[in-house]
Amino acid sequence: MTISHSNPQSADSRTGSQAEQPIILLDKVNKWYGDFHVLKNVDLAVRKGERIVICGPSGSGKSTLIRCVNRLEEHQGGTILVDGVELNDNTKNIGHIRREVGMCFQHFNLFPHMTILENLIFAPIWVRKMPRAEAVETAMHYLNRVNIAEQAHKYPGQLSGGQQQRVAIARSLCMAPKIMLFDEPTSALDPEMIKEVLDVMAELAEEGMTMLCVTHEMGFAKSVADRVIFMDGGEIVEQNTPTEFFDNPQVDRTQAFLSQIL
Ligand code: ADP
Ligand code: MG
Numbered sequence: 001m002t003i004s005h006s007n008p009q010s011a012d013s014r015t016g017s018q019a020e021q022p023i024i025l026l027d028k029v030n031k032w033y034g035d036f037h038v039l040k041n042v043d044l045a046v047r048k049g050e051r052i053v054i055c056g057p058s059g060s061g062k063s064t065l066i067r068c069v070n071r072l073e074e075h076q077g078g079t080i081l082v083d084g085v086e087l088n089d090n091t092k093n094i095g096h097i098r099r100e101v102g103m104c105f106q107h108f109n110l111f112p113h114m115t116i117l118e119n120l121i122f123a124p125i126w127v128r129k130m131p132r133a134e135a136v137e138t139a140m141h142y143l144n145r146v147n148i149a150e151q152a153h154k155y156p157g158q159l160s161g162g163q164q165q166r167v168a169i170a171r172s173l174c175m176a177p178k179i180m181l182f183d184e185p186t187s188a189l190d191p192e193m194i195k196e197v198l199d200v201m202a203e204l205a206e207e208g209m210t211m212l213c214v215t216h217e218m219g220f221a222k223s224v225a226d227r228v229i230f231m232d233g234g235e236i237v238e239q240n241t242p243t244e245f246f247d248n249p250q251v252d253r254t255q256a257f258l259s260q261i262l
Pocket of ligand 1: 033036038057060061062064065
């Protein structure tokens with residue numbers, strides 16, 4: 001099973017210059033909540049297919065940062081480009097970017113009054129105007145992928161937390177995103193369910209999905225991430241390959257954070 005939603009210019013056919021253009025680019029991004037400066041000059045370039053883990057203390061701006069990438073939060077200074085399109089007040093641009101970016105949250109945000117299948121076909125039918133039969137076929141494909149097809153006619157409340165999160169991931173994939181954002185997708189789960197969700201995320205990563213994951217699952221970061229980013233106080237304090245990041249953190253704040261969680 002492959003997930004290939006990339007545009008026709010696949011990795012092989014891209015020229016050097018196109019391959020180098022980041023799929024996500026943040027340039028001196030700043031954001032305030034009232035007087036509170038929550039993102040401070042954040043620069044970040046993400047290559048197509050890159051897997052990034054963002055970690056850092058609670059309140060450091062991780063959720064705000066990734067929510068800015070699909071405009072769930074609005075930045076006030078600097079520039080954000082997603083697949084070459086600038087995120088600004090232009091609603092056409094916002095719509096375009098939201099179509100390319102899927103997101104999974106800590107709380108799965110499934111519609112409780114709809115079955116699993118209805119949850120998955122809702123947006124493809126109503127937003128993408130996909131014929132119902134095709135939407136159902138796509139939904140069943142992704143439910144199979146996350147090993148949950150047999151639950152298609154149940155309601156979210158009848159599933160375990162880990163199953164609901166896998167449904168939430170499948171729901172995002174039905175919209176054929178080029179980029180997936182994860183905001184602590186396992187932190188509301190019981191320990192025995194964490195692995196089943198991380199396994200689905202690792203498979204997605206293997207298939208080449210561009211991923212930005214806020215998580216404190218450091219085993220996942222070590223085995224899946226190309227780059228680990230440490231945020232503190234609204235800034236990117238340090239970033240490196242997982243090996244360097246964990247074995248040789250450069251900044252005191254990173255060392256202090258890692259000593260608490262490892
Ligand atoms: P993290 O995900 O790293 O825990 P957040 O991005 O959620 O951090 O929050 C960063 C800071 O911004 C926190 O101090 C939080 O209290 C504050 N904050 C988050 N959302 C809002 C909001 N809607 N209004 C005001 N302050 C907020
Ligand atoms: Mg958060």
